[in-house]
Structures are given as structure tokens and as C-alpha cells.
Amino acid sequence: DYYAVIMAGGIGSRFWPVSTSSFPKQFHDMLGTGKSLLQQTFSRLNKLIPSENILILTNERYLELTLSQLPEISEKQVVLEPAMRNTAPCILLSALKIKKENPNAVMLVAPSDHWIEDEDAFANDVQKCFDAAQHDNILMTLGINPTFPNTGYGYIEADKNSTSEISRVAQFREKPDYETAKKFLNEGNFLWNAGIFIWSVATISEAFEKNEPVMHALFSEGIPVYNTTEEKDFIATNYELSENISIDYAIMEKANNVFTKKATFDWNDLGTWGALHDKMTTNEGDNAVVRGIPMLTDAKGNMIYSETEKLIVVDGIDDYIIVDKAETLLIFPKKKEQDIKKLLVEVENTH
Ligand code: GDD
Ligand code: MG
Secondary structure: OEEEEEEOOOOOHHHOOOOEOOEOHHHOOOOOOOOOHHHHHHHHHHOOOOHHHEEEEEEHHHHHHHHHHOOOOOHHHEEEEOOOOOHHHHHHHHHHHHHHHOOOOEEEEEEOOOEEOOHHHHHHHHHHHHHHHHHOOOEEEEEEOOOOOOOOOEEEEEOOOOOOOEEEEEEEEEOOOHHHHHHHHHHOOEEEEEEEEEEEHHHHHHHHHHHOHHHHHHHHOOOOOOOOHHHHHHHHHHHOOOOOOOHHHHHHOOOOOEEEEEOOOOEEOOOOHHHHHHHOOOOOOOOEEEOOEEEEEOOEOOEEEEOOOOEEEEEOOEOEEEEEOOOOEEEEEHHHHHHHHHHHHHHHHHO
């Protein structure tokens, strides 16, 4: 049986002022399509996985948001974390939880905030990964053709000699430095990790038992019955005791049974305003506009985002991020977009 776990506990701080800690980017309609990124992720997965087998992992403060955006799921499918501990603990916990209900389950883990347009190609690739992970004791990743030495991604070294669609991974390296990333790109057989994983619940729990024995013991010893109040209490007490580490460092870099399938779909992790700009259809002058009726003169390369439909007049500005919200207006150079993260912290601490 197929299951999915959608990780929706991040804050997306580089998308401030739209993304805030009380209303993070995955709950926003960032692309102006009428659906939030979480809703898009859910419907993409729902084509392969029955909705009752899709779990949402998020912070307890986002329960209402999650339920209101996904009326097709029940409250028991939302696993609430009392604290942020990165992706390893939430993946282990959900794998153990599913395993208790169905020891033969195969699960997919997906971030809630990515851009994937071709849903059929995605479903096709994922189906092949499910087939592979169901029969073998392997940790499946989806690999993306890298285009520049991005240091914010994980890198997958695919076996040079592999002739099949699914190849063994010789090395998994999370967020290498710039020089290493450049070297990887030149090698030709390296892929970006899309952050989407497929494995059987048995295989991933074994990997944790071997590589993260303390965390494994914390969550596996005495995990109570699925969906009970006892389970809720168990999570609330044990979660905060867990190590804070991502699945990439905790498992993927260490395991020797990692495999990859090259993705046949276009992918973007929508990490910054600039990434959103790149993925949007832009008008003449390469401006991207989410909502609003643009009237642009002598303006190039701007990312313009409005919360409501309104007339937007811009003249004589290039390469800026312009965000209009009820209580905040941001006008910020695109080349400094990484600094927006700091703004969120500053503003949320002082206002
Ligand atoms: N539930 C929950 N709890 N979700 C979380 C938590 C948490 O504590 N922390 C992060 N997430 C969610 C984020 O919201 C996001 O959807 C996903 O987990 C991945 O976390 P990121 O923080 O965005 O990871 P990253 O971008 O630095 O790196 C990962 O993704 C890259 C591709 O986008 C890695 O897997 C890289 O190897 C990969 O290349
Ligand atoms: Mg990310």
C-alpha cells in the first residue's frame, strides 16, 4: 500500500512579508493559481495515493490552517509537532506510525512548497520509484539535472556504469561548498536531490536504527496505537527530546543503499522570490506579476506580488522585489534576496 507524508512545518522566511511564522509560504497561493502550494502538493500526490493515506506533518500552530485548506482529510491525518526539529525526526516518526498500521507500506516523503508543473510526468516517475522500493531494500531519491553550482541543495552521484533507469548512488552530499559543487557539476554524473524520497517503512526504520539509534529508540520504544490521545501525548513529550537534524545528514549521507531515478519533470524548490520570478511566465521586460493589473513602463526583471487584485504602476525600476500586503509594503533589490530571511526575524521580534 502506498502512503505519503507531506512536510509542511517550515517557515519559508525568504518569502517575507508574504510568508510569516503564523502563515508560512506553503499555505499561500504563491503562483496566483487559486491553490496554495500545500493544496497543489496534495492534489499532485492524490493522483497516486488515496487521500486517507496522506499524512501532513506540521507544527501544532498550523492545524487550523491545514484543515481549512484540505477539507478532504481528517484531523487524525495531521501529525502535530510541538517544536521544529528539522526533517529527520518527523520522517522517522511518521514511518513508525505508518508501520504500526501497515508493516508492508511503501511511503513517499515530499516537501510542501515545490513547483512541479507536469503532474503526469511526476506521477510516472514516482510510480517507478514505488515499484522499485516495494521490491528492494532501497532508499529512492529523485534526481534533477543541475544547472549551476547551487550550494543549497543535496548532490547525488549516480553510478557512471548504470544502464537502467534507476541507478545506484555512489555518494550523497548535502549542501557542499561552492568549489565542491562546481567540481560535481563538471563530473557530469551528479544530480540535485529534489528532496522527495520513496522507501518502504521497513527499510527507512532499519536505516534509522543503524545510523540514528538514539532517535530510533526515542520514537520506537512504546509508540502507542495509531491515532489515539496516548499517541498525541507520546509525540508531545518525545519530540522535543529529539536531535535537530535533517534526513539528508542523518541518513542519506550515511546509507549505502541509496538509489536514484532521474526526474523527467521540471522542478524548482521555490526557495526565494527570484526562484518564483524564474518559474513564472513573465511579460515583456521579464517582469513577473502575481495578481494585480500591471501597468509597467521602463521596468525589467521585477518580481511583483500583490495580495489582492489592484492596478500596479511601476516606472523606472529594474530587478526589484515588490510585495504589497495589507499591512506591509516591501521594495527590495532582487540581488539581496537572501537577506530577507533576516528581515523576518527582525520584524517579528520588534513588532
Ligand atoms: N514538518 C516539518 N517539521 N517540516 C519541516 C521541518 C520540521 O521541523 N523543517 C523543514 N520542514 C519542511 C520544509 O517546510 C520543506 O518543505 C522541507 O521540509 C525541506 O526542508 P528545507 O529546510 O526546505 O530543506 P532544504 O531546502 O534546506 O534542503 C532539502 O531540500 C533540497 C531541495 O529543495 C534537502 O533535502 C536537499 O538535499 C534538497 O536538495
Ligand atoms: Mg527547501
